[in-house]
Amino acid sequence: xxxxxxxxxxxxxxxxxxxxxxxxxxxxxVPHFAHGESVMVSGMMTCWAVTSLHLPVLLGAAVGxxxxxxxxxxxxxxxxxxxxxxxxxxxxxxxxxxxxITQTAAIAIWTSTPRVTPGGVSGSFEIxxxxxxxxxxxxxxxxxxxxxxxxxxxxxxxxxxSMKAMAADAxxxxxxxxxxxxxxxxxxxxxxxxAGVAGSVYSTVFPVSTTLGLDVxxxxxxxxxxxxxxxxxxxxxxxxxxxxxxxxxxxxxPGGYQDSMVFLFMLVVLVARPxxxxxxxxxxx
Amino acid sequence: xxxxxxxxxxxAGLGILGTGSPYLLTLxxxxxxxxxxxxxxNVSMGLGGSVNLGVGVxxxxxxxxxxLLNTKQGYSLGASLVVAVAIAVVVSLIVGPLLLRTxxxxxxxSTLALNGIFVDIVASNDDLGGELGIxxxxxxxxxxxxxxxxxxxxxxxxxxxxxVALVAxxxxxxxxxxxxxxxxxxxxxxxxxxxxxxxxxTLGYRVFAFTVTAGLAAVAGVFYAFVxxxxxxxxxxxxxxxxxxFVIVAVGGAARTWGPxxxxxxxxxxxxxxxxxxxxxxxxxxxxxxxxxxFLPGGLAAGVDRLARGGAATxxxxxxxxxxxxxxxxxxxxxx
Numbered sequence: 001x002x003x004x005x006x007x008x009x010x011x012x013x014x015x016x017x018x019x020x021x022x023x024x025x026x027x028x029x030v031p032h033f034a035h036g037e038s039v040m041v042s043g044m045m046t047c048w049a050v051t052s053l054h055l056p057v058l059l060g061a062a063v064g065x066x067x068x069x070x071x072x073x074x075x076x077x078x079x080x081x082x083x084x085x086x087x088x089x090x091x092x093x094x095x096x097x098x099x100x101i102t103q104t105a106a107i108a109i110w111t112s113t114p115r116v117t118p119g120g121v122s123g124s125f126e127i128x129x130x131x132x133x134x135x136x137x138x139x140x141x142x143x144x145x146x147x148x149x150x151x152x153x154x155x156x157x158x159x160x161x162s163m164k165a166m167a168a169d170a171x172x173x174x175x176x177x178x179x180x181x182x183x184x185x186x187x188x189x190x191x192x193x194x195a196g197v198a199g200s201v202y203s204t205v206f207p208v209s210t211t212l213g214l215d216v217x218x219x220x221x222x223x224x225x226x227x228x229x230x231x232x233x234x235x236x237x238x239x240x241x242x243x244x245x246x247x248x249x250x251x252x253x254p255g256g257y258q259d260s261m262v263f264l265f266m267l268v269v270l271v272a273r274p275x276x277x278x279x280x281x282x283x284x285x
Numbered sequence: 286x287x288x289x290x291x292x293x294x295x296x297a298g299l300g301i302l303g304t305g306s307p308y309l310l311t312l313x314x315x316x317x318x319x320x321x322x323x324x325x326x327n328v329s330m331g332l333g334g335s336v337n338l339g340v341g342v343x344x345x346x347x348x349x350x351x352x353l354l355n356t357k358q359g360y361s362l363g364a365s366l367v368v369a370v371a372i373a374v375v376v377s378l379i380v381g382p383l384l385l386r387t388x389x390x391x392x393x394x395s396t397l398a399l400n401g402i403f404v405d406i407v408a409s410n411d412d413l414g415g416e417l418g419i420x421x422x423x424x425x426x427x428x429x430x431x432x433x434x435x436x437x438x439x440x441x442x443x444x445x446x447x448x449v450a451l452v453a454x455x456x457x458x459x460x461x462x463x464x465x466x467x468x469x470x471x472x473x474x475x476x477x478x479x480x481x482x483x484x485x486x487t488l489g490y491r492v493f494a495f496t497v498t499a500g501l502a503a504v505a506g507v508f509y510a511f512v513x514x515x516x517x518x519x520x521x522x523x524x525x526x527x528x529x530x531f532v533i534v535a536v537g538g539a540a541r542t543w544g545p546x547x548x549x550x551x552x553x554x555x556x557x558x559x560x561x562x563x564x565x566x567x568x569x570x571x572x573x574x575x576x577x578x579x580f581l582p583g584g585l586a587a588g589v590d591r592l593a594r595g596g597a598a599t600x601x602x603x604x605x606x607x608x609x610x611x612x613x614x615x616x617x618x619x620x621x
Contacts, residue, residue, distance in 0.1 A: 031390055094575055104567035108564060214523075260406060266398055271395075
């Protein structure tokens with residue numbers, strides 16, 4: 001029971017990060033492997049703002065999210081936008097190049113010691129015989145709320161609907177007068193903001209380090225595979241599923257093999273249902 | 286004659302490096318192995334168009350296979366080469382058809398997962414050395430013309446054998462690229478549906494490319510085990526093996542015979558000979574990678590081509606043929 005609840009809490013954070021990646025990957029078709037770096041940048045900036053500038057946690061989180069959005073927009077317009085007509089693997093290579101540079105710079109600035117932002121929520125409560133820290137509940141609640149808000153943004157606003165049109169057929173969407181460049185900016189800004197929220201909130205509960213970026217990206221990709229690329233809301237279920245699988249694998253195989261179980265689970269899903277477990281739409285590639 | 290010029294240059298360059306100090310030889314040998322893995326990847330990624338981010342698995346199969354066969358069974362380099370490569374080929378024939386059901390980025394992610402599983406297994410299983418790895422692999426004796434005194438520790442012999450393997454792997458790539466099979470693979474990369482409608486079993490060709498990549502990467506792995514004499518999970522993780530090979534192919538120019546050589550010199554051999562600090566090395570690596578991918582979409586090989594032709598860009602005849610075929614098919618479709 002305790003492990004399952006741990007998994008659910010962890011899973012909602014995965015889902016939040018993955019929801020941001022769905023926007024970027026689904027709408028503008030950029031394999032943004034530097035998405036995890038946005039999470040890292042936000043976590044480190046939040047921690048720096050709170051410990052060095054002595055800002056309150058909420059303001060520190062705002063600093064983190066702003067840094068993350070700035071980072072995402074910078075990559076969008078300095079790297080990906082000029083390459084929009086290049087083959088997909090060139091974009092993939094450039095995002096990995098960005099990962100290498102960002103991680104090296106981050107280690108040079110902040111070293112690679114994990115750190116926690118002080119001043120998060122403390123105390124805990126009990127469900128049955130499981131003890132849940134309040135901070136985890138806050139983490140899960142914020143994640144779920146932000147994912148819900150993003151899902152509404154995509155389904156209810158003009159910008160969201162035009163982004164869906166771009167995801168369906170970028171060329172036709174452009175012919176119909178949809179502002180492609182603006183939607184790129186929105187997708188990257190909102191997507192990186194979600195990563196930023198995840199990074200700053202996570203840093204108040206668990207230690208974050210400068211080297212976590214790629215692992216975070218991999219987890220987000222696994223969630224997207226489980227959930228299918230079609231929908232922001234489905235991502236929540238994909239994230240929770242990943243968290244639970246990880247927790248169960250951790251208890252069943254205590255001596256390693258935890259990563260293998262997660263990857264193996266993903267591979268089985270991918271081979272058996274190439275559109276994801278919850279994906280109803282047909283994948284286009 | 287000019288088509289043999291690059292080969293002569295390659296052999297000459299490797300020969301000159303071969304006269305260097307043991308330190309230089311080790312650097313040259315590891316760079317050559319990184320390039321070999323990239324050439325292997327170029328078959329499935331460059332020709333076949335499947336972005337395989339798990340080539341490190343087969344590189345590792347070769348290395349771990351050779352390490353176990355040599356330390357536990359006393360196999361020589363030649364015998365390990367045959368058996369370990371066979372193991373990698375069998376593994377690739379099992380996982381290939383399954384993974385190749387997915388396409389483009391889904392394929393990339395599933396091969397990435399495969400790499401994660403491989404590293405996790407070898408790091409967690411004590412029979413496979415665990416985190417500590419397997420030490421004590423014995424190199425073959427020095428070649429007769431070096432003699433025991435001329436090549437203590439057989440490093441120069443290993444370097445020479447690796448050079449032979451590098452040239453052989455490159456020749457295999459060039460042969461596939463020039464053969465009907467390679468052309469079919471390139472056509473599948475450009476338009477799989479069109480090739481299916483022309484009667485090609487595209488999955489078969491893609492599995493073939495995947496398996497060739499696996500086999501050639503395993504060759505590099507076997508030589509890795511024998512030249513370093515120690516294997517551990519680190520060098521076969523995504524970042525150090527598959528990522529590196531992917532970057533070398535992308536920077537050199539996908540499907541280009543000389544692309545991996547050029548990119549390997551610029552990205553791997555160059556920085557390690559210049560002896561930057563680790564941090565500077567990473568900045569240079571990331572920066573050069575970004576600059577080339579953004580400004581030279583066809584890679585270094587296309588850049589060299591353009592220089593040689595005085596600035597004119599070229600369209601491949603394959604692309605033109607495919608476009609024409611597609612056009613004919615579409616207009617036939619409209620008529621019926």
